[in-house]
Amino acid sequence: MRDPTIRVLMMPRDTNAWGTIFGGVLLSHLDQAAGLEAIRNTDHRIVTVAMKEVVFHEPVLIGDLVSFYAETVRLGRTSITVRVEVEAERRGQRPMKVTEAEVTFVAIDSEGRPTPLRTEDGAPPAGVPPWPANLPAGDPL
Ligand SMILES: CC(C)(COP(=O)(O)OP(=O)(O)OC[C@H]1O[C@@H](n2cnc3c(N)ncnc32)[C@H](O)[C@@H]1OP(=O)(O)O)[C@@H](O)C(=O)NCCC(=O)NCCS
Numbered sequence: 001m002r003d004p005t006i007r008v009l010m011m012p013r014d015t016n017a018w019g020t021i022f023g024g025v026l027l028s029h030l031d032q033a034a035g036l037e038a039i040r041n042t043d044h045r046i047v048t049v050a051m052k053e054v055v056f057h058e059p060v061l062i063g064d065l066v067s068f069y070a071e072t073v074r075l076g077r078t079s080i081t082v083r084v085e086v087e088a089e090r091r092g093q094r095p096m097k098v099t100e101a102e103v104t105f106v107a108i109d110s111e112g113r114p115t116p117l118r119t120e121d122g123a124p125p126a127g128v129p130p131w132p133a134n135l136p137a138g139d140p141l
Contacts, residue, residue, distance in 0.1 A: 007068070033070045042117040
């Protein structure tokens with residue numbers, strides 16, 4: 001059985017005006033799960049450049065335990081694309097796929113410009129401390 005990258009319990013603060021979970025809340029967790037997976041592929045800081053093919057299959061409800069499964073599907077020169085599947089567990093029911101998306105990140109240098117994920121020989125970039133030490137305190141992925 002695969003391990004989720006993150007799991008989150010949905011709370012009343014996460015709802016939209018109709019009482020189901022706000023899609024933006026799910027996107028925020030989805031971005032975080034994808035980022036945690038993507039950062040395994042480089043020692044550089046990364047930023048989200050695109051979220052594609054986001055599909056909300058089923059509503060998510062308060063009390064659902066939501067699991068985000070992230071998998072790297074493409075490595076470019078400076079970009080990393082991660083596919084995320086989201087499942088919700090509701091008491092007394094089987095887990096169901098509620099959302100899926102593809103998220104692309106770009107490795108950036110200290111000037112915020114795209115930079116290769118790896119050096120030419122495939123090694124991590126020299127002089128960059130391993131994650132998470134290279135993130136300034138409080139900095140998001
Ligand atoms: C991400 C950013 C550095 C890219 O800069 P850029 O000059 O447009 O980058 P480039 O055109 O050189 O492309 C860099 C890589 O991103 C990929 N890319 C760019 N736009 C993309 C898109 N819309 N979808 C998928 N990949 C994309 C390119 O294919 C390239 O990948 P590769 O090197 O693996 O072939 C810049 O757009 C940026 O800073 N965006 C804001 C990021 C951010 O703040 N995100 C947080 C959310 S607010």
